[in-house]
Amino acid sequence: MKIVEVRPLVLGDAWRNLTFVVVRTDEGIEGVGEVRMINHTSALLGYLEEAVPTHVIGADPFALEALARRMIRDDYARAGQIAMSALATIEIACWDIIGKSLGVPVYRLLGGAINDRVATYANGWYTVERTPAEFRDAARRTIARGYRALKLDPFGTAWQELSAGELRRAIALVEAVREGAGPDAEVFVEMHGRFTPAQAIAIARELEPYRPGWIEEPVPPDNAKAMAKVARATRVPIASGERIHVRHEFRELFELDAVDIIQPDLTMMGGISETRKLATWAESYNVLVAPHNVGGPVSTMAAIHLAAATPNFKILEHFNDFTAPFVKEAARGVPDVVDGAFPLPTAPGLGITLDEAVIAAHPRRPVHLNLFGDQWHLRGREPGVEGAEPLRETGSKRMAAKPT
Numbered sequence: 020m021k022i023v024e025v026r027p028l029v030l031g032d033a034w035r036n037l038t039f040v041v042v043r044t045d046e047g048i049e050g051v052g053e054v055r056m057i058n059h060t061s062a063l064l065g066y067l068e069e070a071v072p073t074h075v076i077g078a079d080p081f082a083l084e085a086l087a088r089r090m091i092r093d094d095y096a097r098a099g100q101i102a103m104s105a106l107a108t109i110e111i112a113c114w115d116i117i118g119k120s121l122g123v124p125v126y127r128l129l130g131g132a133i134n135d136r137v138a139t140y141a142n143g144w145y146t147v148e149r150t151p152a153e154f155r156d157a158a159r160r161t162i163a164r165g166y167r168a169l170k171l172d173p174f175g176t177a178w179q180e181l182s183a184g185e186l187r188r189a190i191a192l193v194e195a196v197r198e199g200a201g202p203d204a205e206v207f208v209e210m211h212g213r214f215t216p217a218q219a220i221a222i223a224r225e226l227e228p229y230r231p232g233w234i235e236e237p238v239p240p241d242n243a244k245a246m247a248k249v250a251r252a253t254r255v256p257i258a259s260g261e262r263i264h265v266r267h268e269f270r271e272l273f274e275l276d277a278v279d280i281i282q283p284d285l286t287m288m289g290g291i292s293e294t295r296k297l298a299t300w301a302e303s304y305n306v307l308v309a310p311h312n313v314g315g316p317v318s319t320m321a322a323i324h325l326a327a328a329t330p331n332f333k334i335l336e337h338f339n340d341f342t343a344p345f346v347k348e349a350a351r352g353v354p355d356v357v358d359g360a361f362p363l364p365t366a367p368g369l370g371i372t373l374d375e376a377v378i379a380a381h382p383r384r385p386v387h388l389n390l391f392g393d394q395w396h397l398r399g400r401e402p403g404v405e406g407a408e409p410l411r412e413t414g415s416k417r418m419a420a421k422p423t
Contacts, residue, residue, distance in 0.1 A: 020120070021045045022078050025071045025109065027064055028375060030315070030349050031384030032342055033399025036060045037315040039350070039373060040067070042112035044080060050115030051350065051373050052108035053317035054286040058387050059101065066105050070094070080113040083292050091289070103264040103289045110290030111321045111369070118368030125321075125369055129295060129328035136360035137326045138334040140168035140207060142313075143341040146400045149175065151195035158199030167359030168205035168232070168334060171196055176391050180218050190225050197229040205232040205334070207258070211390050212239040216248045223253035233258040233280055233309075247277035256280060261311035264288050266297050273304045280333060284311040286318045291325050298329050307333040315339060316350040320369045323353075323361050335361070342398075349377045 024043040029036055038060060040052045056063040074089040090106045091098045098106075118125045126132050144161045147153040154171070161169050173192035177185065197206055208231045210219065219237035226234065233256040238245040240262045250257045256279035263269060264287055272278045281301050285294040298308045308331050310322045319337060326332045339347050340356065347353065352371035354362050364370035389395055 020048070020080060020116075022075055022080055022113075025067070025075055027067055027108075028378045029060060029064075029383040030346070030378045030381050031386070032315075032346055032381070033384075034386055034388050035313070036383050036386060037318075037346070037349070038063055038108065039315075039317060039378065040108040040112055041373065042075075042080065042109060042116065044116060046120075048116050048119050050080070050112035050117075050119070050368065051317055051371065052111035052115070052286075052290075052321075053314055053350075054104045054108050055314040055318065056104055057100075057313075060383065062101050063104055066101050067108075070102075070105055071109075075109055080116045083110055083113055083290075086110060086113065087289060087292065098265055098289075100264045100287055103293075104287045107286045107288065107290040107293075110292060111286070111317070114291055114321070114324075115368040115371075122367050124364055124367060125291070125324040126327040126363070129291070129324065132327040132363055133330050134327050134332055136362060137323050137332075138168070138360045139166070139337045139356055140170055140205060140334050141166040141341065142170050142336050143338040143398055144169060145171050145196075146341070146397045149192070149396065151191045154192050155195035155199035158196045162200055162204060164340060165356045165358060167203070168207065169196070169200060170207035170209055170235070170336070172209035172211055172390075172396065174210065174213055176393060176395070177213050178391060179213070179215050181214075181222070186222065186225065189222070193226060193229050193231070206230070207232045207235060209235045210237045212236040212262075214238060216245045216252075219249045220252040223249065223255045226255060227253075231255055235259065235282070236261070243271035243275055243277050246272065247275040250277050250279075258282055258309060261287075266293060266300070269297060269300070273301070273306065276304075278306060280307045280309050282309050282311040282336075284313070285322060285325060286312075286314050291321060294325060295329070298325075298331060302331040307331050309333040310335050312336040313338055315346050316353045317369065317371055317373075319353050320350075320364065320371045323364065324369065327363050343381075345377055345381050349374055349381075 023045050026041040028039045043049045114125050141161045173189040235258045237249045258280035260281040312322050350371045350373045
């Protein structure tokens, strides 16, 4: 079996563009991968245009380690977000092909399920006015939808430090969410790498009465020693890792005991195989894995399969119940959240069916999410944004073997 064609397809949502990649073999089996490329979709498409003819066309979809070696080593440049995301889209699609070829779900190929349900938490649910009453009511609605955990960033546009007034406002939002979610729900607090260590430590101490399940990226992720300083000074667990794209960059976090939970995004870290290796490494340090997942349905399904077979899995992020319905319709098959978790899929491969007509009906948009911009938490629900004119020049582009 050989790969003969790769087709990228871009779906535009109010605040993100999702890049799906369809990989077809000479036996007619197709697999699909996906990544939400943060603000750099054109860079990803450009990389695929060069990498696919060089590294992918003609390859055996079962030979995943060889694929990774070519796309990481053989390009010689140090792999980063773009290259690892491109690899991930192809690699996830190959897992889909392998599972379909053998007639089994992907998690069966990863050693089988050790978790019979995949716990999940809601994100993107607080697209409301930034007041305690609105956040409390939104949290209640989220719990009513079947979630038992949720995450928020209550810090507005903060950078490095907070004024006393803004600190009180942020803490009041967390207090309101704890009230709305109830005493038994998990509440995770996102910091998006905003703060100095001293400020992060001060905030963590203020948060302790509300029992956050973790504080996430309390300091910028490129300073492991600063992260360790925060970890030593608070009783709140520390989570980080969504902006790390290669395995070796987690080494210092482990060695410094700087994190309790890692959050790799398998769609930006080379795919299922690379993330599974990282999870095994983390297990040796008694570190849990809570995959970052800001993507669409294929990203979610790939993470569900990985989580099912990961002994140190904690919980999976999920946005797609809080965005436009067409995002879920673009690839059908993701199970609904029931009592805080996804049931395991049973269909071969990823168990998902891409609807290219839905994707074509919602083309790429000129969106840029700035987490330090005013009202960013509304994520495209600002007046007028839903009607923004989409970019239409980047439709499907086939990357196929040249005729012989």
